[in-house]
Amino acid sequence: MVVSPAHPAKAGWTFVKPSVVPGFGLTFGYTLLYLSLIVLIPIIGLFLKAAQVPLEDIVRIATAPRTLNALRVSFGASFIAALVNIVFGLIVAWVLVRYKFPGRRLMDAVVDLPFALPTAVAGIALSTLYAPKGWIGWLVSANGPLHLDWKIAYTPTGIVIALIFIGLPFVVRTVQPVLEEFEAELEEAAATLGANRWQTISMVILPRLMPAILTGFSLAFARAVGEYGSVIFIAGNLPNVSEIAPVLIVIKLEEFDQAGAAVIAGIMLVIAFVMLFVINLIQAWARRRFGDV
Amino acid sequence: MKTTATVLAVGALVASIGLAGVVTARAADQTLLNVSYDPTRELYEEFNVAFAKHWNETTGNTVTIEQSHGGSGKQAQAVIDGLQADVVTLALEGDINAIAEKAGLFNADWRGELANNSTPYTSTIVFLVRKGNPKAISDWGDLIKDGVEVITPNPKTSGGARWNYLAAWAWSNQANGGDEAKNIEFIKALYGHVPVLDTGARGSTVTFAQKELGDVLLAWENEAFLVLDEFGADNFDVVYPPSSILAEPPVTVVDKNAEAHGTAELAKAYLEYLYSPEGQTIAAKNHYRPSDPAAVTDPALLEAFPKIDLISIDDPLFGGWATAQPKHFGDGGIFDQIYTPQG
Secondary structure: OOOOOOOOOOOOOOOOOOOOOOOHHHHHHHHHHHHHHHHHHHHHHHHHHHHOOOHHHHHHHHHOHHHHHHHHHHHHHHHHHHHHHHHHHHHHHHHHHHOOOOOHHHHHHHOOHHHHOOHHHHHHHHHHHHOOOOHHHHHOOOOOOOOOOOOOOOOHHHHHHHHHHHHHHHHHHHHHHHHHHOOHHHHHHHHHOOOOHHHHHHHHHHHHHHHHHHHHHHHHHHHHHOOOOOHHHHHOOOOOOOOOHHHHHHHHHHOOOHHHHHHHHHHHHHHHHHHHHHHHHHHHHHHHHHOOO | OHHHHHHHHHHHHHHHHHHHHOOOOOOOEEEEEEEEOHHHHHHHHHHHHHHHHHHHHHHOOEEEEEEEOOOHHHHHHHHHOOOOOOEEEOOOHHHHHHHHHHHOOOOOOHHHOOHHHHOOEEEOEEEEEEOOOOOOOOOHHHHHOOOOOEEOOOOOOOHHHHHHHHHHHHHHHHHOOOOHHHHHHHHHHHHHOOOOOOOOHHHHHHHHHOOOOOOEEEEEHHHHHHHHHHHOOOOEEEEOOOEEEEEOOOEEEOHHHHHHHOOHHHHHHHHHHOOOHHHHHHHHHOOOEEOOHHHOOOHHHHOOOOOOEEEEOOOOOOOOHHHHHHHHHOOOOHHHHHOOOOO
């Protein structure tokens, strides 16, 4: 996944590197087989299925306003959710690493819950909370004590909330180990050299965290793009407004149109791949710029 | 779904090995898989117990009946992909047709094999409203009054929702003297009053009953009564519109699977028992309209079904599923058109 030249000094590549540990052929063969069975063959199958569709139909499906709107909702909401997660995930990781307080281990375990919870359960729980009659939904509704008239569930905002929920652990768990490696001396050194607090954060801490934050961002983003189970319960699924692309895929499948479903899936895959590739390039740049952490 | 299919396939394998082992024993123990749609869960739980008892009494054999429930279209897809169903009892004729067409597991003329177009029970679509009916909703036209929010699932992903849509269409057709443009306008206005399009009937029920969203739920008759049982009759009222749709959820034996499992006779007997006095009575008890009301042993059960005008999918207005499905719900069909942005 990482395309960065981690050791730029060794330009060019050699197929077999001299190593004290034997077994290159075996492990390389295993890697190829494993990746093929689990990842490559299903994806090739997907594109073969999509290739059965005549080109003009692919273009028609891809450029239909409803498809474009669904892709916009899917990728837009995932992007916003991942952005929110890197801000608050970073704070959560910071608190968990830097402070000792009662219940810290419990809170640490809670972070993993979105991994373990069936996404449908998460979706139902969130939509119950954020629906106009739910605890939080009522607080911010026109009838609530705050008179805000905010609608969260059954709008794109609801989708973002669900995606923040499922993406949170990715950011926390990638940033946390890097933070644990941080020496407090670095910050002290920055302070003795005359840096104020903001300078310490923005010029010493954040740059070193950058690669980990970007990894967390791309993991959370990729996970959110493919999410279905939790989103359908809170989205409202109104075409052109709060309908995500995976719902369109399910609709195609209900019509027994597997090829049409594969076309939309293929479009999503290509967009996601391009976005992840760009993020990887930024990451590689960040590593060169701020050093490997 | 795939894993379920695998587990079931392994289960079927184990069962058939077990079966081979006890072939010499006096009583055979068989397993039957009934693949059905969401709202029939309670119906078949009760019916399976009754049938197992009946089968044991008449043949001396014991039978274990497994049920699988899910969205009707998804269930059909699972059977096409290899879920080893002995019988299918789905929401739509079209879904069963798809199995015949795509997987060839039984004849395309399966509808003629059992009585009443292979429909042992029927149902209809009714309104479930908040207690006291505060928005005064009594007919389909009331659904598009200002300030009324309607809860119904997406007809593209839910079999039940297609009946909701067609019932609304039928009403509009009568009210507007058969003007199709006005029907489309009505349907468009109706879905403009829908704040949430859930993907399945149960999802909509939860949205309406538990999350208290919307003023009226378009629901299967049996599902509406289930909500009364589940969430309390003092919170909701069932409203019967003067006219609605005759929903005919059909059943059939999946011949090739049943032959492979050696359950062909059992599967046929299972479906036929749905038409027996006991089967019809259990259907009525679970708020499905029996296809043979005379067979119901307790006439009081029948009084729970008010007589309303029911229009069939085979009416010339719709021309059967084969015509109605692509016209209304196909790719680019009327339902897609009402959600296509103008301009």
